[in-house]
Amino acid sequence: MENTVLFNEYYRNWIDVYKQGAVREVTLNKYHMTSLWVDRLAPDMKICDLNRLTYQRLINAYAELHERQTTMDFHHQLKGAILDAVDEGYLDKDPTRKVIIKGRQPRPKKEKYLNQFQLQTLITSLKLESEISWEWFILLVAKTGMRFSEALALTPQDFDFRKQTVSVSKTWDYKGKGGFLPTKNKSSVRKIPLDWQVSIQFAQLLKDLPSDQPIFVRKKVYNSTVNHVLGRYCRRSQLPVITIHGLRHTHASLLLFAGVSIASVARRLGHSSMTTTQKTYLHIIQELENKDIDLIMRSLSSLNQ
Structure with missing residues (x-):
């Protein structure tokens, strides 16, 4: 099975095949935003490079700039495509297993409601x-x-x-x-x-x-x-x-x-x-x-x- 394709090339194709027309536009835009972040943080990463260590480094790099919940969302949007890559034979094991989700401290929240x-x-x-x-x-x-x-x-x-x-x-x-x-x-x-x-x-x-x-x-x-x-x-x-x-x-x-x-x-x-x-x-x-x-x-x- 060919696994030297760039990870984000696979991810973009996965979005087009499985998410385009299946989710609301606002959700689809979130997947595209995740793709842009992968381009920025790991532009040269191939599917064959994905393992627990490289995936954790990708998540850590994202977490340096985002709060923990946002990092969790980023991970979940990537994980669906990665699990499909495992099913299709691109990867032998799930590199997202036991990932540790980090993130910046949440900003102080503004007053949310009035009495x-x-x-x-x-x-x-x-x-x-x-x-x-x-x-x-x-x-x-x-x-x-x-x-x-x-x-x-x-x-x-x-x-x-x-x-x-x-x-x-x-x-x-x-x-x-x-x-x-x-x-x-x-x-x-x-x-x-x-x-x-x-x-x-x-x-x-x-x-x-x-x-x-x-x-x-x-x-x-x-x-x-x-x-x-x-x-x-x-x-x-x-x-x-x-x-x-x-x-x-x-x-x-x-x-x-x-x-x-x-x-x-x-x-x-x-x-x-x-x-x-x-x-x-x-x-x-x-x-x-x-x-x-x-x-x-x-x-x-x-x-x-």
Whole structure:
């Protein structure tokens, strides 16, 4: 079996054969980015050069410039192709076995969510006029916890004002050429209850708009544009500057602190499982558990012998 072909030549061909048309464009772009990094870090590496030592050196070189989780993703994207190379006889053994994943220390994370008072301050400061704007987008995400791409894909026919719900059944390809795409997973297809005030407001806003056209998309949309609008309102109100995704975290956090069950929060957010919700909001869940322990102990101490 010919194994003197360059590893990245094999990898690029593997992407074209197995990933092109099989994964979403955003995922495909990640594979292409991995290929560019292999070009940069090991441009002359042949498949026959791949062994545990050379593969670990490649991973280590990548890890010097990236955080551990990003390095783990890089490894996983390479591993699929390498295992196929083993199956095809290019390699006798799996060089990725027992690889050690390293990485740079994570950067200090920005404030991810607002508390209830801060969110109220933000919503009160929004300049909500009689036509659709990014301010209305910010309000809707804050009230529903939708993902950015889900909210962009909303059309007037997704709203049921009689039942006070909005249906999430698609996303908007804002990273690519535009157009509707499927949701992130099956659990993301859902109906989100709306409060009466938002229902009345959007019923008025949408009454003359085309029923099947996206409400918020008029031209190419960038995540940074909407984040800039949100950031401007945060700074004006002297609040922590968060992103649109931070509004989703805010929504979930307020529900959890209000005592809404993890299962209900997971369904509302469109998580594939409660495990995802638990991992994402572990710090909040732990804080709530500490409050529960205090409550339990106070209740028990009130029982007289």
